[in-house]
Amino acid sequence: MESMLAYWLRWPSIELFITTYTWVWPVCEILHFIGLILLFGAVGSFDMRLLGLAKGLPLSLLNRLVPWGVFGFVLCVVTGLVFVTGIEANVGSHPYAVLTTNFPLQMKLLCIALAGLNLLAFHLTGMARMVDALKAGDNAPPLARMFGGTSLALWLAVVYFGRLIPWSL
Amino acid sequence: MDFLGWLHDNSLVTWVRESESLLGYTLYLAGHTIGMVFLVGPNLLIAARVLGLAPGLPIKPLAAFRPVMTIGLWITIVTGSVLFATAPVGYVHNTVFLIKIAAIVAAVACLRSVLRELFVTSADPDARPVSARAKRLTAATVLLWAIAVVAGRLTAYSGFVVFASMTAFLTLVVIVTTAAYLTSLVSHRGEERRAALPLDAHPTPVKGGK
Numbered sequence: 001m002e003s004m005l006a007y008w009l010r011w012p013s014i015e016l017f018i019t020t021y022t023w024v025w026p027v028c029e030i031l032h033f034i035g036l037i038l039l040f041g042a043v044g045s046f047d048m049r050l051l052g053l054a055k056g057l058p059l060s061l062l063n064r065l066v067p068w069g070v071f072g073f074v075l076c077v078v079t080g081l082v083f084v085t086g087i088e089a090n091v092g093s094h095p096y097a098v099l100t101t102n103f104p105l106q107m108k109l110l111c112i113a114l115a116g117l118n119l120l121a122f123h124l125t126g127m128a129r130m131v132d133a134l135k136a137g138d139n140a141p142p143l144a145r146m147f148g149g150t151s152l153a154l155w156l157a158v159v160y161f162g163r164l165i166p167w168s169l
Numbered sequence: 170m171d172f173l174g175w176l177h178d179n180s181l182v183t184w185v186r187e188s189e190s191l192l193g194y195t196l197y198l199a200g201h202t203i204g205m206v207f208l209v210g211p212n213l214l215i216a217a218r219v220l221g222l223a224p225g226l227p228i229k230p231l232a233a234f235r236p237v238m239t240i241g242l243w244i245t246i247v248t249g250s251v252l253f254a255t256a257p258v259g260y261v262h263n264t265v266f267l268i269k270i271a272a273i274v275a276a277v278a279c280l281r282s283v284l285r286e287l288f289v290t291s292a293d294p295d296a297r298p299v300s301a302r303a304k305r306l307t308a309a310t311v312l313l314w315a316i317a318v319v320a321g322r323l324t325a326y327s328g329f330v331v332f333a334s335m336t337a338f339l340t341l342v343v344i345v346t347t348a349a350y351l352t353s354l355v356s357h358r359g360e361e362r363r364a365a366l367p368l369d370a371h372p373t374p375v376k377g378g379k
Contacts, residue, residue, distance in 0.1 A: 021333070021337075022329065022330045022333050022334075023330065023333040023334040023336070023337040023338075024337075026322060026323060026325075026326055026330060026331075026334040027334050027337050027338050027341070029322045030318065030319050030322045030323075030334070030338055033202075033318050033321075033322060034315075034318060036202075036206060037205070037206055037209050037210055037213065037314075037318070038213070040206040040207075040209075040210035041209070041210040041211065041212075041213035041214050041217075042213075042214070044206065044207075044210050044211075045210065045211055045214045045234070048211075048234075048237065053233050053234070053237070054230040054231060054232075054233035054234060055230065055233075056227055056229060056230025056233075057226065057227065057230045057231070058227075061223065061225055061226045062226075064223070065214070065217060065222075065223055068217075136227065136230070156203060159199065159202050159203055159206065160199045160203065162199075162202075163195065163198050163199035163202055164195050164199060167194075167195050
């Protein structure tokens, strides 16, 4: 199991891409940051509205901007996979070793998974549908506020731990 | 000793630079990014409304994001100043860093001007369409933030890598923009053609067919 995971995590083609073209790593970093900003612009604003900020904004209209946040997240996932699968070309450590020893990376992945579960719960509890029907000026129900606050805190934790990863390599 | 040398060797700055503590360098590094997302994130939401990507979104309540952006800006300024102090001589001689600072100053000036027009000088910003001036300034703000983010990332690199990365990123932007433009052009043509068709040319669904 260990050796299979180690085999799947290391992508020599990505490593070759990174070593051949010096711009690959910095450009992926730039796209990772742009994705992060898009995610916060759409999802972060939605969470802050759930928490009671800018109550004049109908949540259904903010919800329509969430695909931009999803696009940002996809940008982050794709570029993040380049970092992990090609990391040996940059710092000389095997991705499996990095995944099993880098505490900030483990915490970041855990927070992303929790943010996903939080989103799932937001939908399964019917809160997503309920807040979509809220009009301008309405308060979100306490449970929806909790989901919004949790989402915001988890994404901030993702940014925090993400910035710490290179310092633990 | 000159000011930059004094700043670099200051005992507090030396501690930030060399400490392994969670309150050391990495806190300011992470804080800098967190400040950025609180500043640029809501700015993009306002830009989406002003530039027509989120029609129907009322403008007036967006004013609630002003303090969020102000706090984000101050977090980036404070953490950025600390990060600058850890290697001041290197930064002042780094052209990419100077471009980043210039882009941020210009972006904040444009943003302030837009916010003033939307929320200060206008009693009801939703009563009339957003002015062409505000649209131009908003587009400039988004472009300047993009320059600041790109230059900010590239500050960590030097020489040919900066040039190669900038060329690669600009190529990517040109490809994506052209593709988006062509897609909108094709879908627009399709709509025009459908609209030009006479009414009876639209196929009528046949009921009870085989």
